[in-house]
Amino acid sequence: xxxxxTRGSSHAAASRTLLLGAFTFSFFFFFLAAPSVxxxxxxxxxxxxxxxxxIVINSVTHAAVARALVFSADNHxxxxxxxxxxxxxxxxxxxxxxxxxxxxxxxxxxxPPGTADSRTVTNLFLNARKPGYLDGAGRQVSIxxxxxxxxEVRMSLIPEALITGRVNLPATDGTQEIxxxxxxxxxxxGRANWIPAGSARTRATGEFRLANLHEGDYKxxxxxxxxxxxLTVDPRGPLFGYPPAYFPSAADFESAAIIHLQAxxxxxxxxxxxxxxxxxxxxxxxxxxxGAGVGVxxxxxxxxxxxxxxxxNTNDSAVEGTLxxxxxTVEAISYGExxxxxxxxxxxxxxxxxxxxxxxxxxxFIEARVRDERTKSDNNPPQSPLNLASAFNVRLAPTGExxxxxxxxxxxxxxxxxxxxxxxxxxxxxxxxxxxxxxxGYVASVNSGGRDLLQQPLVVGxxxxxxxxxxxxxxxxxxxxxxxxxxxxDERMPMPRNASGDEPTxxxxxxxxxxxxxxxxxxxxxxxxxxxxxxxxxxxVIAFDHLPQDLEYENHDAMQKYDSNALAVRLVxxxxxxxxxxLTAWGD
Numbered sequence: 001x002x003x004x005x006t007r008g009s010s011h012a013a014a015s016r017t018l019l020l021g022a023f024t025f026s027f028f029f030f031f032l033a034a035p036s037v038x039x040x041x042x043x044x045x046x047x048x049x050x051x052x053x054x055i056v057i058n059s060v061t062h063a064a065v066a067r068a069l070v071f072s073a074d075n076h077x078x079x080x081x082x083x084x085x086x087x088x089x090x091x092x093x094x095x096x097x098x099x100x101x102x103x104x105x106x107x108x109x110x111x112p113p114g115t116a117d118s119r120t121v122t123n124l125f126l127n128a129r130k131p132g133y134l135d136g137a138g139r140q141v142s143i144x145x146x147x148x149x150x151x152e153v154r155m156s157l158i159p160e161a162l163i164t165g166r167v168n169l170p171a172t173d174g175t176q177e178i179x180x181x182x183x184x185x186x187x188x189x190g191r192a193n194w195i196p197a198g199s200a201r202t203r204a205t206g207e208f209r210l211a212n213l214h215e216g217d218y219k220x221x222x223x224x225x226x227x228x229x230x231l232t233v234d235p236r237g238p239l240f241g242y243p244p245a246y247f248p249s250a251a252d253f254e255s256a257a258i259i260h261l262q263a264x265x266x267x268x269x270x271x272x273x274x275x276x277x278x279x280x281x282x283x284x285x286x287x288x289x290x291g292a293g294v295g296v297x298x299x300x301x302x303x304x305x306x307x308x309x310x311x312x313n314t315n316d317s318a319v320e321g322t323l324x325x326x327x328x329t330v331e332a333i334s335y336g337e338x339x340x341x342x343x344x345x346x347x348x349x350x351x352x353x354x355x356x357x358x359x360x361x362x363x364x365f366i367e368a369r370v371r372d373e374r375t376k377s378d379n380n381p382p383q384s385p386l387n388l389a390s391a392f393n394v395r396l397a398p399t400g401e402x403x404x405x406x407x408x409x410x411x412x413x414x415x416x417x418x419x420x421x422x423x424x425x426x427x428x429x430x431x432x433x434x435x436x437x438x439x440x441g442y443v444a445s446v447n448s449g450g451r452d453l454l455q456q457p458l459v460v461g462x463x464x465x466x467x468x469x470x471x472x473x474x475x476x477x478x479x480x481x482x483x484x485x486x487x488x489x490d491e492r493m494p495m496p497r498n499a500s501g502d503e504p505t506x507x508x509x510x511x512x513x514x515x516x517x518x519x520x521x522x523x524x525x526x527x528x529x530x531x532x533x534x535x536x537x538x539x540x541v542i543a544f545d546h547l548p549q550d551l552e553y554e555n556h557d558a559m560q561k562y563d564s565n566a567l568a569v570r571l572v573x574x575x576x577x578x579x580x581x582x583l584t585a586w587g588d
Contacts, residue, residue, distance in 0.1 A: 052141060053088040054153030056081050056128050060264045065157050068130040073138075077124075091124065126153065133157040134214060159264035161213040166206045167222055168272040169242070177201050178242065178273070179223035180208045183306065184216050185258070189397035189407065189434055190518060190554040194219065194253075194305070216549075218259040220247040221307055222271050226278065226322065239280075242273035243324050244307030253305025278322040279348050281310060284357040285317050285332055287342075292334040301327040301345060304402050319358070323348050332358060339363045339425045341462060361463040363425040368410055368469035370421065374441050376475050385421055386412050392443055394471060396423055396431040399457060407434075423469070431458045432554070437508070437519035439532045441475035454517065477533035478571035480508070482579040484543050487527025504583060505547045506531075509566065511538035512556040516571075520547065527583075536573050540566035543581040 056065045064085025071078040079087040128137040137157045141150050169176050184197035197218065202208045226241040246256035247269050259267055288294060296319050298308040310321035310330060319330060327347045334340045340360035346353060370385040389410040396408040408431070410421045433453045435443035446453040449467035460466060484504070503522055506529045510516030516537025523529050523543065542565050552558040565584040569577060 049090045049092050051088055051090050051149045052077075052124070052126075052153065053149070054086070054126075054139075054155060056085045056087070056130075056137075056155045056157060058133075058264075059156035059158045060262075065128075065130060065133070068128050068133075068157060070126055070128050070155070073125040073127060126155065128155045128157055130157060132160060134160050134212065158215075160211055161215060161261040161263060162266045163210040163213065163218065163220060163259065163261070163269060164266060165208060165269035165271065167202050167208065167245075168270065169206060169225075170275070176225065176228070177204075178225045180210065180271070181221055181223060181306070182210050182213070183219050183253075184214070185218070186216075187550050187552045189432070190552060191397075191399055191432075192550075192552050192555065192558075193401045196306075199223075213261060215261055215263045218261060219253060219256045220259060220269055220271070221245060221253065221256060222273055224307070224309060225273070227275065239278040239322055240275055241278045241322065241324070243276055245271045245273040246307070247271060252300055252303040253307055254303050276324040278324050279350070280352040280354075281319070281321055281323050281348065282352075282354055282356070283310075283319040283330060283344060283346075285312070285319060285342065285360060286357065287340065287360040288317055289334055289336065289338060289340065289360075292336050292339075295333045295335065297331045297333070298323070299329050299331075299402075301329050304400075306402065323353075325350060330358070332360060333427065334360055339427065341427050343428075343462065363427050364460055364464065364466060366423040366426055366460075366466045366469060368421040368423065368471060370471045370473065372473050373444070374473060374475035380440065386410070388473060389421055389471070391440065392438060392473060393434070393436050394443060394446075395434050396426065396458065397434050399430045399432055420468075426460045426466075428460055428462045431460065433458065435517060437477075437517070437521070437531050437534055441473050442477045442533045442535045443471060443517070444474040444535065445472045446470070455513075455515070475533060476573050477535055478531075478573065478575040478577065480531040480534050480541070480569070480571065480577050480579065482506070482529055482541075482581055484523060484527040484529075484581050484583050486583050487523075504543060504545050506541065506543045506581070507547070507551070507553075508534065508539040508541055509553050509559055509562070511540065511568075514538045518553050534571050536571055536575075538568070538570045540568055541579060541581060542566045543583050545583055545585045 054070070056068045056070065057063065058065055064081075064083075066081055066083045066085055068081045068085070068087075069078060070081065070087045077089050077091060079089045081087045122142070124141045126139050126141060127135075129135055134157070137155050139153050139155050141153055163182060165180075167178050167180060169178065179199055179201055181199045182197050183194040185192055186195050187193075197213065198210050200208045200210050222242070222245045224241060224244060226239065244253075246253055247259070248257055249272070250256040259269070261267060285294070294312040294314075296310050296312050298310050299305065300308070308323060308328070310319050310323070312318075312332065313320050319332060325348050327345070329343060329345050331341065331343045340362045342358040342360040344356060344358045346356055368389070370388050372383070372388060394410055398407070408423045408426055411424055412421060433443075433446045435446075443454070447470045448458060451458075453469070458466070484506075506521050506523055508516065508519040508531065510518060514537045515535070516539050517535045519531060519534060521529055521531055529543075540559075540562070542562055550558075565582075567579055567581060569579065571577060
């Protein structure tokens with residue numbers, strides 16, 4: 001009986017095996033045949049296709065970059081470069097109605113100006129990336145639907161710069177690790193300031209490595225470190241630590257050496273912090289807005305810059321931490337819609353600091369009024385004061401090298417019945433008024449209490465009232481037009497670009513102590529440019545192949561390096577001037 005049952009079970013199992021095998025065979029046969037089945041829904045691989053070919057090179061050495069990833073901005077196409085830095089892939093044109101999946105990979109563009117045919121020009125944006133190189137190597141490929149494959153694409157990758165080195169601490173057994181910081185000099189709103197560019201913790205050997213740095217100027221220093229070595233620290237005794245050490249052996253950030261990095265350069269540095277006694281610091285803070293975050297910034301008096309730090313104790317509403325002997329300025333800033341600021345000066349003299357208090361004062365609101373004196377009917381953006389201020393991009397830019405304030409914009413008054421504007425929450429500091437050149441007019445003047453803010457800075461004190469900003473807009477500015485002589489005149493040629501893919505730009509640099517305002521305008525595809533409403537003044541006009549990142553136009557000494565490439569012009573009210581420029585290749 002049992003043997004019969006066993007044979008039945010075996011027979012059933014064999015039948016199931018045969019059925020499973022037949023199903024599996026059919027399953028694989030279906031997918032083996034699937035390409036031919038699915039292929040009927042789309043055209044052959046070489047029908048209505050374009051082949052994108054190109055090469056990726058090192059922007060410094062111009063050598064081919066192998067194994068770089070080239071991909072489209074929408075991630076639909078990708079390819080790795082070969083040993084010669086070359087890549088290629090095929091794409092199907094979006095005009096093909098039988099290939100709906102290709103829609104969206106390319107963006108249609110209007111035919112070139114002056115053409116009357118039915119050609120469709122499409123654009124594909126490509127990026128390249130590889131470890132050891134900076135991101136941002138982009139190229140736009142233009143494809144003519146009635147033409148052949150587009151020309152070979154040439155893309156440049158910028159090699160990263162590195163700062164490596166060692167921090168010498170007494171303990172090199174890994175028990176003491178210290179943070180190393182690097183700041184980069186960056187030009188914003190025509191002025192240079194220092195911004196954080198990276199940090200790294202040392203290894204057990206004291207070595208560090210700061211990577212992915214752009215070409216530019218840097219300063220290097222260590223963060224503070226309290227001594228925690230159990231062999232040298234008495235838990236009930238005095239506190240010791242390592243104040244910031246600024247490269248190479250400077251006393252503060254201001255006197256630290258500037259490290260000039262080139263693309264692909266490796267800079268080596270050694271830092272040696274000194275061990276000093278630290279003392280506890282506690283500063284009570286009053287008037288903190290409920291729920292507001294508070295940032296604390298510490299600077300040695302007379303020497304602005306980063307390095308020292310204290311923290312904010314939310315539970316006790318106090319600034320707390322430790323500092324070595326010295327004189328300091330501590331600034332506390334609460335963030336949010338109704339921000340406030342407080343400062344206190346004090347010294348550490350061989351003993352803890354207690355009993356100090358700081359009051360946060362609300363940041364000031366600066367009233368503003370816009371007077372529209374334009375007369376031309378065609379210069380007519382929205383007429384409300386807020387729209388006018390926004391259209392002319394009126395703003396206040398902080399001038400400090402280490403300022404914590406952002407650019408401040410005009411906004412509606414808090415009183416809904418009042419049509420005036422205001423700058424909300426301006427922290428204490430020094431500001432410059434910024435505007436620009438626009439086709440519908442220009443900012444002719446900005447005054448506050450009789451002070452011309454287009455020529456002089458605005459100083460905002462802690463809790464001080466600022467007279468109303470009187471902003472006047474006019475449309476009788478000068479008109480400056482021109483052409484770039486060394487520009488390709490064939491409209492079929494692509495717009496000339498630099499290694500990073502930036503387009504040429506024409507800039508107007510105001511002369512020192514003049515009444516002009518900085519203006520910039522991209523050149524047209526035919527190499528022409530036009531500034532329809534230029535504020536009267538003296539200028540130097542330059543056509544750059546790309547806008548330099550270090551265009552510190554408020555620093556007239558720094559601008560002297562452009563004098564040989566500049567054309568000097570003097571523009572008055574209502575003047576029409578036409579000039580010819582030469583395209584300047586700068587910093588490729």
